[in-house]
Amino acid sequence: MLFFCSIFLAVSVSALPADTMYGTSGLRANLKARQAQVIPVVVGGPQDTFNPNAVTAAVGDIIQFQFSNGNHTATQSTLEAPCTPLGGGINSGHIPFQDGQTTVGTFNMVVSTTDPIFMFCSTGPHCQEGQVMIVNPSNTQQLLDFVKAAQGTDKSVEGTAIAGGTTSQIELTNAAFVPAPAEAAGPDGGGAPPAAAPPVTNATEPAAENATGAKNGTAKEDGGKTETKEKRLPVLLAF
Numbered sequence: 001m002l003f004f005c006s007i008f009l010a011v012s013v014s015a016l017p018a019d020t021m022y023g024t025s026g027l028r029a030n031l032k033a034r035q036a037q038v039i040p041v042v043v044g045g046p047q048d049t050f051n052p053n054a055v056t057a058a059v060g061d062i063i064q065f066q067f068s069n070g071n072h073t074a075t076q077s078t079l080e081a082p083c084t085p086l087g088g089g090i091n092s093g094h095i096p097f098q099d100g101q102t103t104v105g106t107f108n109m110v111v112s113t114t115d116p117i118f119m120f121c122s123t124g125p126h127c128q129e130g131q132v133m134i135v136n137p138s139n140t141q142q143l144l145d146f147v148k149a150a151q152g153t154d155k156s157v158e159g160t161a162i163a164g165g166t167t168s169q170i171e172l173t174n175a176a177f178v179p180a181p182a183e184a185a186g187p188d189g190g191g192a193p194p195a196a197a198p199p200v201t202n203a204t205e206p207a208a209e210n211a212t213g214a215k216n217g218t219a220k221e222d223g224g225k226t227e228t229k230e231k232r233l234p235v236l237l238a239f
């Protein structure tokens, strides 16, 4: 009888689909290619800031810098030299926004690494005021350190050629910001408060295409479809 039961159980187990036993279908779902995201970052406005000033992005995502009030740049530096352009790094050049504009200048930068990418604005004293950001920061403290280092510099160095992305325009109605009222739109506005830190990447290639609409940068990942179909073993003991 014991022998008979063993045979029965063995047959039941081997009849289960491999998917169920090893969860391979769930694994396949997780390995599905994640769609590239367009992640808006507002540059300038009532204050000289990057908003958000810490962003987490995957390789292939596009950081879409949207230039609000004032005249700003998105220029790559290093943590050690926060307000000086990194040789061969990313640079949007100066992109202004003036009262009454119905379009917004953008700089689309394709993220090509998951290492931290340090960015600053090279206009006037903006960097010393804390207008810096990190794509894929290692941790929150890194952003604090970067802002503090920027505030400790004497002056900024201008970038040279536009590199690491493409300039374009979007309709103001599609932008991720509302322009400052005419009076408050000071190009040399107040300082930039630091924010929380997401991780950065090195985008050194030109953007694949010009994004023409400001999309919401909410990363939708394939929610882990873990199919946990519990197939119960037939525990019928044949007596």
Ligand SMILES: [Cu+2]
Pocket: 044, 048, 049, 070, 071, 072, 073, 121, 122, 123, 126, 131
């Ligand atoms: Cu600026």
